[in-house]
Amino acid sequence: MTTVTEAPPLAPAPERKPPRRRGRWTPYLLLLPGLLWLVVFFALPVIYQASTSVQTGSLEEGYEVTWHFATYWDALSAYWPQFIRSVLYAASATVLCLLLGYPLAYLIAFRAGRWRNLIMILVIAPFFTSFLIRTLAWKTILADGGPVVGALDALHVLDVTNLLGWTAGDRVLATPLAVVCGLTYNFLPFMILPLYTSLERIDPRLHEAANDLYARPSTTFRRVTFPLSMPGVVSGTLLTFIPATGDYINADLLGSTDTRMVGNVIQTQFLRILDYPTAAALSFLLMAAILFMVTFYIRKSGTEDLV
Amino acid sequence: MAFVNWLKRHLVVIAGLCTLAYLILPNVVVTVFSFNNPKGRFNYEWQEFSTAAWKDPCGVSGLCESLSLSLQIALWAMLGATLLGTMIAFALVRYRFRARGAVNSLIFLPMAMPEVVMAASLLTLFLNMGAQLGFWTILIAHIMFCLSFVVVAVKARVMSMDPRLEQAAQDLYAGPFQTFVRVTLPIAAPGIAAGALLAFALSFDDFIITNFNAGSTVTFPMFVWGSAQRGTPVQINVIGTAMFVVAVLLVLVSMAIGNRRRRQKA
Numbered sequence: 001m002t003t004v005t006e007a008p009p010l011a012p013a014p015e016r017k018p019p020r021r022r023g024r025w026t027p028y029l030l031l032l033p034g035l036l037w038l039v040v041f042f043a044l045p046v047i048y049q050a051s052t053s054v055q056t057g058s059l060e061e062g063y064e065v066t067w068h069f070a071t072y073w074d075a076l077s078a079y080w081p082q083f084i085r086s087v088l089y090a091a092s093a094t095v096l097c098l099l100l101g102y103p104l105a106y107l108i109a110f111r112a113g114r115w116r117n118l119i120m121i122l123v124i125a126p127f128f129t130s131f132l133i134r135t136l137a138w139k140t141i142l143a144d145g146g147p148v149v150g151a152l153d154a155l156h157v158l159d160v161t162n163l164l165g166w167t168a169g170d171r172v173l174a175t176p177l178a179v180v181c182g183l184t185y186n187f188l189p190f191m192i193l194p195l196y197t198s199l200e201r202i203d204p205r206l207h208e209a210a211n212d213l214y215a216r217p218s219t220t221f222r223r224v225t226f227p228l229s230m231p232g233v234v235s236g237t238l239l240t241f242i243p244a245t246g247d248y249i250n251a252d253l254l255g256s257t258d259t260r261m262v263g264n265v266i267q268t269q270f271l272r273i274l275d276y277p278t279a280a281a282l283s284f285l286l287m288a289a290i291l292f293m294v295t296f297y298i299r300k301s302g303t304e305d306l307v
Numbered sequence: 308m309a310f311v312n313w314l315k316r317h318l319v320v321i322a323g324l325c326t327l328a329y330l331i332l333p334n335v336v337v338t339v340f341s342f343n344n345p346k347g348r349f350n351y352e353w354q355e356f357s358t359a360a361w362k363d364p365c366g367v368s369g370l371c372e373s374l375s376l377s378l379q380i381a382l383w384a385m386l387g388a389t390l391l392g393t394m395i396a397f398a399l400v401r402y403r404f405r406a407r408g409a410v411n412s413l414i415f416l417p418m419a420m421p422e423v424v425m426a427a428s429l430l431t432l433f434l435n436m437g438a439q440l441g442f443w444t445i446l447i448a449h450i451m452f453c454l455s456f457v458v459v460a461v462k463a464r465v466m467s468m469d470p471r472l473e474q475a476a477q478d479l480y481a482g483p484f485q486t487f488v489r490v491t492l493p494i495a496a497p498g499i500a501a502g503a504l505l506a507f508a509l510s511f512d513d514f515i516i517t518n519f520n521a522g523s524t525v526t527f528p529m530f531v532w533g534s535a536q537r538g539t540p541v542q543i544n545v546i547g548t549a550m551f552v553v554a555v556l557l558v559l560v561s562m563a564i565g566n567r568r569r570r571q572k573a
Contacts, residue, residue: 027402107323128554246421
């Protein structure tokens with residue numbers, strides 16, 4: 001590794017502030033239709049939902065805003081296990097995505113050579129089949145008495161996971177393990193792509209420099225590669241954690257009534273039980289919880305300029 | 308010892324390939340089970356080889372109707388989101404205006420919010436307005452959540468554009484319109500195309516937001532969801548496999564064309 005890699009091309013154009021142009025109203029005209037769409041169909045609904053959550057009434061007689069904040073308390077005391085479960089499952093899936101995704105992103109960025117494009121296609125290709133169909137395929141893969149469950153059983157992995165409460169008996173389907181496995185699978189590409197983008201930007205000369213300074217490969221990774229890939233780690237974990245917390249598809253298709261997440265509760269309250277205030281309160285709480293956690297996380301990881 | 312060293316050196320490659328296998332495995336299962344001849348209503352257990360479903364992909368009532376509806380919605384959502392999103396992206400990169408921070412957060416927030424929250428709040432709006440749930444409410448919702456992704460894709464491309472190219476066009480007496488059509492748009496085109504493709508894919512595959520705002524209208528993901536409760540026909544796997552094959556072929560062809568162009572230029 002003594003060859004010196006060619007320097008990357010110089011940055012194209014100098015940074016500049018957007019110039020003031022002819023037509024003072026042009027930017028506003030360009031922004032107007034799209035922003036109007038977002039205000040009416042994104043921001044306004046959030047406000048509507050907040051108001052729905054403090055309404056009382058019934059489907060027949062209609063609802064009225066009565067500032068009935070007790071709905072929040074009732075919803076939380078009834079559904080706190082689902083809330084905790086959502087955060088736990090999403091966090092486990094995020095950690096698993098990072099552990100599984102990092103080697104693959106690293107492989108594509110540094111070790112794939114002429115296979116890079118092919119592996120890239122293989123990472124994106126699953127997207128081309130509807131994710132519901134692919135999630136259903138996990139029912140086959142994790143089927144009772146199937147090869148995967150059989151292998152896990154023979155290796156005594158199931159004994160350990162049973163002890164931890166992740167699986168039950170000789171089943172994987174309808175257990176927390178299956179749900180986390182499905183979540184990890186569904187959001188893995190959202191972890192790999194940002195990781196790859198930030199790894200690919202690393203100047204290979206930095207690796208050579210670390211090597212020249214007698215750093216072992218593990219030290220190079222710990223002191224050079226990983227810190228430089230932090231933007232990818234942060235955006236990858238956010239892109240995994242946020243949708244995984246609100247997901248109800250994996251819990252519904254691969255889980256059981258004991259693995260219901262907060263998304264499942266919101267969905268049934270809204271679409272089957274038609275208890276709109278409770279559903280709105282739960283959805284509002286989920287939004288607040290996620291915004292809080294994400295803000296905290298971004299502050300902690302010191303990458304505020306990322307978003 | 309030699310083996311241990313080899314293992315150490317290639318640990319990353321082995322782990323990466325294992326992850327790749329984890330990603331690809333469900334697609335393999337989907338493809339294999341499109342040739343299954345299941346007993347009973349569910350297609351989760353292998354019985355025997357059969358090409359019956361491939362010969363009659365529309366053999367299940369409602370399946371192909373839902374597919375064509377999903378394609379229509381994805382097409383319109385793509386057009387709407389790409390138009391609105393490209394306009395916003397140009398305004399953000401090219402102009403100075405008030406309340407830039409507010410505009411940026413309005414675009415960022417839909418991407419940072421779990422789908423179920425957006426879906427539920429949009430449904431409360433539609434219920435309050437007394438809107439009839441169906442094609443139009445789905446389309447409105449899809450344009451809404453695809454918009455931000457288009458803005459991000461187009462913005463990245465326009466930002467990396469060399470402003471001197473447009474200045475050069477103007478120095479050569481091109482008017483603002485001519486500069487835009489002959490210089491700006493062609494350079495921004497890859498970003499716009501990427502945004503449009505992303506919007507199409509997101510809309511076509513969306514389930515959660517559609518589930519809340521579709522009423523009794525059935526898109527393809529809604530059809531799959533319903534069949535997971537009632538019984539999964541093999542035809543679902545056939546369509547999943549066909550989509551996968553077509554998309555991979557399109558990618559390979561476009562890459563081959565790109566390679567050849569590059570070689571011709573060189």
